Amino acid sequence: IGHACGHNVICATAVGAFLATAEVAGDLDGSVELIGTPAEEGGGGKELIARAGGFDDVDAVVMLHPSSFEAAEHPWIGVRTVDVTYHGLAAHAAAMPFKGRNALDGAVNAYQGMAQLRQHMLPTDRVHGIITEGGQKPNIVPERAALTFYLRSAEPETLAVLVQRAEDIFTAAATMSGTTVEIGWDPTPVYLPVRNNHPLALRWAVNVGERGRVSLPRGIVPDALTGSTDLGNVSVRVPAIHPTLAIAPAGVTIHSPEFTAHARSAAADQGVVDGAIGLALTAVDFLCDPELRTSVRDDFQAAGGTLDVAALLA
Numbered sequence: 001i002g003h004a005c006g007h008n009v010i011c012a013t014a015v016g017a018f019l020a021t022a023e024v025a026g027d028l029d030g031s032v033e034l035i036g037t038p039a040e041e042g043g044g045g046k047e048l049i050a051r052a053g054g055f056d057d058v059d060a061v062v063m064l065h066p067s068s069f070e071a072a073e074h075p076w077i078g079v080r081t082v083d084v085t086y087h088g089l090a091a092h093a094a095a096m097p098f099k100g101r102n103a104l105d106g107a108v109n110a111y112q113g114m115a116q117l118r119q120h121m122l123p124t125d126r127v128h129g130i131i132t133e134g135g136q137k138p139n140i141v142p143e144r145a146a147l148t149f150y151l152r153s154a155e156p157e158t159l160a161v162l163v164q165r166a167e168d169i170f171t172a173a174a175t176m177s178g179t180t181v182e183i184g185w186d187p188t189p190v191y192l193p194v195r196n197n198h199p200l201a202l203r204w205a206v207n208v209g210e211r212g213r214v215s216l217p218r219g220i221v222p223d224a225l226t227g228s229t230d231l232g233n234v235s236v237r238v239p240a241i242h243p244t245l246a247i248a249p250a251g252v253t254i255h256s257p258e259f260t261a262h263a264r265s266a267a268a269d270q271g272v273v274d275g276a277i278g279l280a281l282t283a284v285d286f287l288c289d290p291e292l293r294t295s296v297r298d299d300f301q302a303a304g305g306t307l308d309v310a311a312l313l314a
């Protein structure tokens with residue numbers, strides 16, 4: 001089905017908004033930059049750009065994501081990745097099983113422990129994983145087994161709690177199986193929850209409203225109906241918005257074959273035009289309107305200001 005996320009629409013709206021804004025930027029109070037992101041989904045590209053100083057001289061960031069509904073402030077949550085490897089002792093599974101320690105048992109304990117965690121975590125938290133290695137032959141006690149999990153939460157602080165609980169489960173699973181465990185966090189950068197800038201999001205809602213698109217008020221889209229984006233890492237460094245733009249009928253989810261089809265439809269093309277205009281107008285408003293700039297900055301500071309992302313993950 002391909003990526004099925006409509007990132008062609010993201011790219012085209014960003015380029016369109018940039019071209020429109022750049023045309024008038026000379027008459028305005030600032031400048032506009034188009035910052036592309038390699039490895040946006042899965043590689044944490046924006047975190048790497050941010051660490052390299054790519055957003056240091058930026059005052060505000062706008063981008064959008066196609067969807068099946070219009071939300072000026074979509075509740076994007078954070079995600080961390082963890083690779084968990086169990087080490088046991090190989091032995092003949094029939095002749096001398098008592099000499100072995102089963103790494104697959106460690107992995108299965110961990111998987112079950114995470115499944116039991118689900119009942120007792122926040123309703124907006126998400127944990128999901130797979131077993132990536134489970135042994136080589138049934139007659140050999142597996143000496144190595146491995147899993148990969150994603151852990152998602154709505155706030156940096158609740159994500160930290162979820163991470164600690166998962167660590168406890170992974171360690172306990174090793175104790176139960178007499179194995180040892182290696183826990184490797186963030187083989188790719190963490191994705192932090194998006195901190196939506198309210199004044200900028202309101203301005204987006206007004207601007208895209210002029211294209212006949214009615215943004216849902218905050219709180220209507222359930223917090224659970226969400227994913228993660230590396231724009232979150234930018235949004236805790238610089239005021240930012242990441243609204244959704246409807247290019248598919250309600251109920252069609254991203255990462256589905258249906259969404260793949262909608263992402264190349266006439267509705268998507270119309271979305272590119274409307275989205276690019278909405279982003280451009282919002283960027284121009286920001287550059288022209290000192291009052292908006294002040295309220296954007298005030299809102300950002302009230303939400304905690306610039307976060308020290310490295311310290312947060314320590």
Ligand SMILES: [Zn+2]
Nearest residue numbers: 005007041065
């Ligand atoms: Zn996406």
Ligand SMILES: [Zn+2]
Nearest residue numbers: 003005041255
């Ligand atoms: Zn995606």
